Structure formats: C-alpha cells, structure tokens
Amino acid sequence: MTWRPSARIVRPGGCATAQLRGMALQPLFAWPDSNLNGGADYSVDFSSLLSPGETIEAFAFDTGGAGSQAWTYLSGTIVTAWLSWSQAGSVPVSVCALGSTGASYQVVVTISVSATPALIAASPPPAPGVDISAVNSATMSAWLSSLPTQPPASGGWWNNANIPTYKAPAS
Structure with missing residues (x-):
C-alpha cells in the first residue's frame, strides 16, 4: 500500500x-x-x-x-x-x-x-514511494506488464491479451 x-x-x-x-x-x-x-x-x-x-x-x-x-x-x-x-x-x-x-x-x-x-532523537523513516493512485496510460501499462500472461494456479490477476482478468482462487 x-x-x-x-x-x-x-x-x-x-x-x-x-x-x-x-x-x-x-x-x-x-x-x-x-x-x-x-x-x-x-x-x-x-x-x-x-x-x-x-x-x-x-x-x-x-x-x-x-x-x-x-x-x-x-x-x-x-x-x-x-x-x-x-x-x-x-x-x-x-x-x-x-x-x-x-x-x-x-x-x-x-x-x-x-x-x-526530545528524549529520543527523531530519525526519518524511508521516503514514501511514488504515488500511482491516478490511473492513466503509463500506470495501467506498467501494471499490465507486471502481470503473468497465464491464469495463476492459485488465483489472482493476469494479463489476458492486454485485458486485466481476475481468476478466483480455487475453493
């Protein structure tokens, strides 16, 4: 997150x-x-x-x-x-x-x-990551390219010919 x-x-x-x-x-x-x-x-x-x-x-x-x-x-x-x-x-x-x-x-x-x-001197946490909350062509392309191209055996998102597809986990 x-x-x-x-x-x-x-x-x-x-x-x-x-x-x-x-x-x-x-x-x-x-x-x-x-x-x-x-x-x-x-x-x-x-x-x-x-x-x-x-x-x-x-x-x-x-x-x-x-x-x-x-x-x-x-x-x-x-x-x-x-x-x-x-x-x-x-x-x-x-x-x-x-x-x-x-x-x-x-x-x-x-x-x-x-x-x-201060009793304990403050030390900064790591800097937050890049905010990709806005959906645009670049963020969508990056997300699609990170998905597997075959349905995951345990369920989840996959890239189905550049259409994000969700496979429910097996019961």
Whole structure:
C-alpha cells in the first residue's frame, strides 16, 4: 500500500464569511508542538486553493534554518516533508506550491518547538514511494506488464491479451 499523510495536515482556504464581506483575512495555521531534535512528517493540503482541474507541479518547504528536511512527498493536492527541529521557539515554515496553470500558492505554517530536547532523537523513516493512485496510460501499462500472461494456479490477476482478468482462487 502506498503511504499517505494522515496527521499534521493544515488546509488553507480562508474564512468564507469574511470573503463574502470583502475582508482579506489570513488565518493562522499551526502544526502540533514538537521538541528540539524531534521530527515528523508535516503536510499542507492545497485543494481549496487550486483552480478546478489544476494540479501541483512543484513545491518547496523552507524552515528558515530552524529545521532540516529529510524528504518530501506529493500525494494528490497534499504536499509533505519530513522535518526535524534544531531551533526552539515559534518557528514559521513557508510552504510554496506551483500549480499546473502557472499560479503559485504560499502558506506559512507555525510550529512551537520546545527548548527541551526530545528524549529520543527523531530519525526519518524511508521516503514514501511514488504515488500511482491516478490511473492513466503509463500506470495501467506498467501494471499490465507486471502481470503473468497465464491464469495463476492459485488465483489472482493476469494479463489476458492486454485485458486485466481476475481468476478466483480455487475453493
């Protein structure tokens, strides 16, 4: 199964009531607190900022020297970085995404890093794999070519003249 971010996700989009009244409110975004030498994966979901049909082409995280980045990951409209913290205090992290229409979007997320070091220093897990959740010609061709061309004896998927076919396991 492909890894998906599930916690520490902020979702910018503004306050609908304020937008109707013509006010430009910039809500404050924050990730849960951490400690020096602590770390985790941190995400921003840009779905509410993108135009219909727009995708994220590139993105970047900037901790301003208060943390280090082990890896980044894109899953649909959610951008993620595994960050560890080397500076205490209220740390602003800028997260920028480039949309497929050429528009850029930037969000500043704050995290409060305690001066008390983490009891166990954080070490990043392996970087997540490639997200192939979107079915397109390339992913379908790759999947079909990985299937056997004869029905599996124990059941399962097989490539039947480029038609994915499922054989139920014998009872």
